Amino acid sequence: MHHFDYRGGVLHAEDVAIPDIAAAIGTPFYCYSSATLERHYRVFADAFKGQPARICYSVKTNSNLAVVATLARQGAGADVVSEGELRRALAVGIPPEKIVFSGVGKTEGEMAFALETGIDQFNVESEPELELLSALAAARGLTARVAIRVNPDVDAKTHEKIATGKAENKFGISWKRAPAVYARAKDLPGIEASGIDVHIGSQLTDLAPFEAAFARVAGMIEELRAAGHQIAHIDLGGGLGIPYRGDNDIPPHPDEYAAMVKRTVGHLGCSLTFEPGRLIAGNAGILVSRVIYEKRGDDRAFLILDAAMNDLIRPTLYDAFHEIRAVAEPAGDAEQAVYDVVGPVCETGDFLARGRRLPRLQSGDLVAIMSAGAYGAVQASTYNTRPLVPEVMVRGDIFQEVRARPSYDAMLKQDIIPSWLD
Ligand SMILES: *Cc1c(COP(=O)(O)O)cnc(C)c1O
Numbered sequence: 001m002h003h004f005d006y007r008g009g010v011l012h013a014e015d016v017a018i019p020d021i022a023a024a025i026g027t028p029f030y031c032y033s034s035a036t037l038e039r040h041y042r043v044f045a046d047a048f049k050g051q052p053a054r055i056c057y058s059v060k061t062n063s064n065l066a067v068v069a070t071l072a073r074q075g076a077g078a079d080v081v082s083e084g085e086l087r088r089a090l091a092v093g094i095p096p097e098k099i100v101f102s103g104v105g106k107t108e109g110e111m112a113f114a115l116e117t118g119i120d121q122f123n124v125e126s127e128p129e130l131e132l133l134s135a136l137a138a139a140r141g142l143t144a145r146v147a148i149r150v151n152p153d154v155d156a157k158t159h160e161k162i163a164t165g166k167a168e169n170k171f172g173i174s175w176k177r178a179p180a181v182y183a184r185a186k187d188l189p190g191i192e193a194s195g196i197d198v199h200i201g202s203q204l205t206d207l208a209p210f211e212a213a214f215a216r217v218a219g220m221i222e223e224l225r226a227a228g229h230q231i232a233h234i235d236l237g238g239g240l241g242i243p244y245r246g247d248n249d250i251p252p253h254p255d256e257y258a259a260m261v262k263r264t265v266g267h268l269g270c271s272l273t274f275e276p277g278r279l280i281a282g283n284a285g286i287l288v289s290r291v292i293y294e295k296r297g298d299d300r301a302f303l304i305l306d307a308a309m310n311d312l313i314r315p316t317l318y319d320a321f322h323e324i325r326a327v328a329e330p331a332g333d334a335e336q337a338v339y340d341v342v343g344p345v346c347e348t349g350d351f352l353a354r355g356r357r358l359p360r361l362q363s364g365d366l367v368a369i370m371s372a373g374a375y376g377a378v379q380a381s382t383y384n385t386r387p388l389v390p391e392v393m394v395r396g397d398i399f400q401e402v403r404a405r406p407s408y409d410a411m412l413k414q415d416i417i418p419s420w421l422d
Contacts, residue, residue, distance in 0.1 A: 165200025199237025285373020308343020
């Protein structure tokens, strides 16, 4: 459920008409609904009432400070994958005790910063990382709370570029190596390996792969406990999918997911951490764009927008489907056309949708690319020297820019012409 609906024939974000934002700041822009962010957080949190769970929002999904601050106000912690994200979480007041640090390539500098900050948990993904973390913590007289991220070798049945839990993926420590790594951790100074972590992928629309992975984690905990390890924390990652095609592909509800969690690991008496990202932010954002041209080719029609792959790369990177809506609600009997919806970038891979049936549109019309709140703005680039898309947040009947469009001057000033060319 989100708060982007037609009212009086015009698409609104909560109580704000999209054309009003376009008139104020120009296009393209991302628009986030704070009510939707809050609602999704609450639905997930409420699903775990009665279980010892905490929710650490996956900051990489949408790291705008306005988004992270909105969730922090709801009580969210943070799952970060870089020092930059850790600094974002701290900047909006998320207490270090609610922050977990994931990722396969944490550098010495990043781990030192995280240790000094006092974050709650390092999700360790390799043996060299564990050794380095131990050295850094011991040198500071600190103890790092560690969850070993295990790779359960489970097929998440999602797009290959967002599957992380198969043996061939770079993530986590091999299932078979894990007991030896816990044994090693026990001998290392500055390390308390009291947790286990798993994250098998993103946009999962079926509970079965989760259930298979979590059952493996439960078995592993029993094995580790039998070997004398005190395992008290389980981090089950993120990954629950969202509907991208309206009512046609409804993934499991968080309530069903929570019941499955209880079934698989509830008997172990561990505290639980979850790292949802897409589920919270995905349907809380849209990308608004204007049609530059409608171009009729020999065998297809192109809708050329002012938004492009550099603003939203998911269609070309993940073959992702995003619903596209005309901002002016089309009449029931409106003429339709089948379009390749593309941007101005000089790449054949620059498309937002292909072969899409839409109402006939023309230059100047506004469109909304739906479900763009997750892995949208955060993956944007300035390719073709296109300014990063501004971001707007709506709350009720007010909206505010939460990241402004940079000026061309500011963009060009980032480069430096070397002295020998002066
Ligand atoms: C990306 C990521 C998440 C969030 O995944 P979603 O599918 O957006 O919920 C959680 N944990 C880790 C370790 C991640 O890399």
